[in-house]
Amino acid sequence: MSSNFPTSPMTTSTSPSFVSATTHKTTQSHVHSKKFTKDIPITSHPPYVPVGRPVNYKLDYKDISFNVIEWPHSGKYRGKIIYLHAFGEHAGVYTEFHDKLSLSGYEVFYYEQRGSADTSWGNKDYGKTDAIRQIDDLNFIVKYNMDRRFIDEKFYLMGSAMGGAICIDYAIKGKYKDSIKCIIAACPTTILHPEAALSPVLAFLTPMISTCAPNYKVLTNRIPPERLTSSVRWQEYLRTYERHTHIGTTKFFHDLFQRGSMLLTKNYMKKFPSNLSIMILHGEDDVVNFIEGSKKAYSLINTKAGKEFVTVPGARHALFIEREELFELVFNKVVSFMHQHI
Secondary structure: OOOOOOOOOOOOOOOEEEEEOOEEOOOOOOOOOOOOOOOOOOOOOOOOOOOOOEEEEEEEOOOOEEEEOOOOOOOOOOEEEEEEEOOOOHHHHHHHHHHHHHHHHHHEEEEOOOHHHHHOOOOOOOOOHHHHHHHHHHHHHHHHHHHOOOOOOOOEEEEEEEHHHHHHHHHOOOOOOOHEEEEEEOOOOOEEEEOOOOOOOOOOOOHHHHHHHOOOEEEEEOOOHHOOOOOOHHHHHHHHHHOOEEEEEEHHHHHHHHHHHOOHHHHHOOOOOOOEEEEEEEOOOOOOOOOHHHHHHHHHHOOOOOOEEEEEOOOOHHHHOOHHHHHHHHHHHHHHHHHOOO
């Protein structure tokens, strides 16, 4: 089954609808003018029908062509969110969350990272990235949005798991960190939960392996949907989505864990900007990323702009696809915090 690209302003189809746009070079400034035909074969669709109509296009940078999905805001404009996904994730899991953010007045810029999802699906670069390139790519993404923004507008930087950790890291080392006004990190990857932790031997060998064979790809076990969310409808979607594949190089995994360690280091976290607000959320029943790591990282952040830690009882790893009552709680917390930092 293929993704549907409607020509009418709104849609009530049973699958997510996208407006297609041209591949963008770095000199282009808007995404709503030209069109191209794009067909992404997908066997299942998210269990949510969006009200808004996102724009889907390719954005070229160096040797990569990012798959981008933008959700235009509805009603009063409240700001732009740049969103970073978790390891092994794809756009479908954020359909409901991003649609509802856009309906609340926020424009959402979502890009599938180097080595992930439809940015790299089906080619030799799938699973291939590292911390340096992730920050460099994000520098490009932020600058791209700076070139299209209202004068002096600053952005919300938001992410889940790996993406959440990158957001916090970017606040410290990003080239354009001064253009970010608020960080929101859901279940950021600092340390793995004891149930998911590497064996002591593998943890010891990982740095050496990543040095000797940095591009060697590792296929990790697929995380059971029941560990990601307590929502039955989203569990079924994750179970049937064939592209939900966890592949990464040894260098990627080393950098993933090294970044997490740095976010738990006092001397590193003291560099977090004092004028930048931050919210960290974590599911109490997350058995992928350890909530204690999030708590420690949060405790090391000293900002005058405001910070908040949200523990979500009953929630698992993927907060934005949790069952309805938990999703609404998380969504309202996020929107309320952003409203306070417009």
